[in-house]
Every structure is written in structure tokens, then in C-alpha cells.
């Protein structure tokens with residue numbers, strides 16, 4: 001197994017805010033296997049607990065190293081429901097932070113909406129313990145599960161990651177824009193950061209900026225990259241040469257005013 005990292009951006013000024021760690025499997029004959037092809041098997045066999053523990057350690061180690069080099073970025077790690085089924089997980093998170101020296105506020109754990117709604121009481125209890133460490137919690141693939149709004153308020157959550165399926169529909173139909181508007185407003189009403197996943201087109205970015213969605217991630221800006229490529233990307237950014245389209249929400253406002 002190895003990790004690749006996909007940057008996330010502040011949609012106001014297009015500065016990088018962090019990276020999401022994404023697992024890959026280097027198979028001896030099949031080449032590089034994507035997580036959708038092996039995570040279900042790891043979950044079914046319970047191996048996800050061990051592998052997820054490794055992901056957490058490795059991502060924290062890498063995040064701490066980048067931060068020590070002066071890059072003020074966060075690290076997001078995906079967590080499977082199986083990992084959240086035991087109290088051990090809270091200890092694993094604490095140890096990963098202590099052993100790697102990553103500041104808790106630089107770590108975000110991503111939990112899908114479906115996972116959150118399973119075993120609600122226990123999950124809420126464990127997430128509260130994790131958040132007390134100072135770690136951030138994001139709901140992944142938001143909008144695709146069935147979270148009741150009442151429960152949403154009860155979970156200690158910091159961010160909503162709006163599922164890619166909503167972003168894809170943005171330019172296709174009027175309803176697409178209405179749904180994004182509603183999801184971003186829901187996040188704002190609950191004082192949560194909103195992050196849009198899977199931004200591929202400039203037009204999608206423009207609408208999300210108009211809606212004042214806080215952050216974004218997608219192939220328009222950057223694909224998942226290995227650690228070396230992320231370092232080059234961060235250095236290019238820090239040196240002032242823009243590795244991504246640097247059209248900020250403020251630029252857009254200015255050009256709208258002048259036209």
C-alpha cells in the first residue's frame with residue numbers, strides 16, 4: 001500500500017489549505033489498484049483496522065514533515081466505519097499525533113455520512129473524544145446518505161464535504177445549482193466549513209465561488225499526487241509561481257463590477 005495526496009483550496013484566494021491522503025495498492029501483476037476495488041474487501045475481512053491504522057500513522061508523519069518545512073497545510077484522512085466500531089480508535093489517533101508530532105488541529109478525519117448514521121450513539125461518543133484531542137471532523141460524501149438534520153447537530157462536526165455528484169450536476173440543470181445553494185447554506189447555518197469535491201470545470205468553480213462555498217478539491221486544480229510531487233507543488237506555490245488557475249473570488253467580483 002502507498003498513499004497519494006490531493007490538495008484542497010480556499011475558494012476565495014485559491015491558496016492551498018491542505019491535502020487528503022488517498023490509499024493505493026501496488027499489485028504485483030495488476031499494477032496500481034484503486035481504493036474502490038479493494039477497500040470493500042478490507043472492510044469485509046476486518047483488515048481495514050490494521051491498514052487504516054497504517055494510513056493514519058503515515059499521513060500524520062508526512063503532514064508533520066511538511067509542516068516542519070514551513071507549509072501551513074492540513075492533512076485529511078479517510079476513516080472507515082469498522083475503525084470507528086472500537087474504542088481502540090481514539091487511542092490510535094492519540095498515538096499517531098504524539099508519535100509523529102502533528103498538531104491535532106492540522107488533522108481532519110473524514111467520515112462518510114452513511115457511516116455516521118450507523119451506530120449513532122457510540123459513534124457520536126467516540127467522535128466527541130477525538131474532537132476533544134483538538135482533531136477536526138468532516139462529513140465525507142455529504143448529501144448522499146440519509147442523515148437527519150437533528151442528528152447532524154448532535155455530532156461534533158467541523159466541515160461538510162459536498163459530494164461530487166452535486167458538483168457534476170451544477171452545470172447540467174437549474175436544480176443542480178439550487179441543491180448546491182441549499183447545501184452550502186445548510187453548512188453556513190450550522191457554522192460548518194463547506195468543501196466541494198470533484199470540481200472539474202471552471203464554470204463549476206465560478207458558481208461555487210458565487211455561492212461562497214469555503215473550499216474545494218478537484219481535477220481542475222490538482223489530481224492526487226505522490227509525496228514528491230506534492231512537495232514540488234507546495235514549493236512552487238510558496239515561491240509565488242501559480243501552479244493552478246489563480247482566479248480568485250475577488251478577481252471575479254472585480255471583473256463583474258467593471259463589465
Ligand code: C2E
Pocket residue numbers: 006021022023034035036039052055078079080110140141164197198199200217218219220224
Ligand atoms: P473520497 O474520500 O470521497 O475521496 C475523493 C475521491 O474523489 C478520490 O478517489 C479522488 O481521486 C476523487 N476525485 C477528486 N477530485 C475529483 C474530480 O475532480 N473528478 C473525479 N472524477 N474524481 C475526483 P479515490 O482516491 O479513488 O478514492 C475513492 C474513495 O476511497 C474515497 O472517496 C474514500 O472513500 C476511499 N478511500 C481512499 N483512501 C482511503 C483510506 O485510506 N481509508 C479509507 N477507509 N477509505 C479510503
Ligand code: MG
Pocket residue numbers: 020078110140
Ligand atoms: Mg474523503
Ligand code: MG
Pocket residue numbers: 140141161163164197
Ligand atoms: Mg468524498
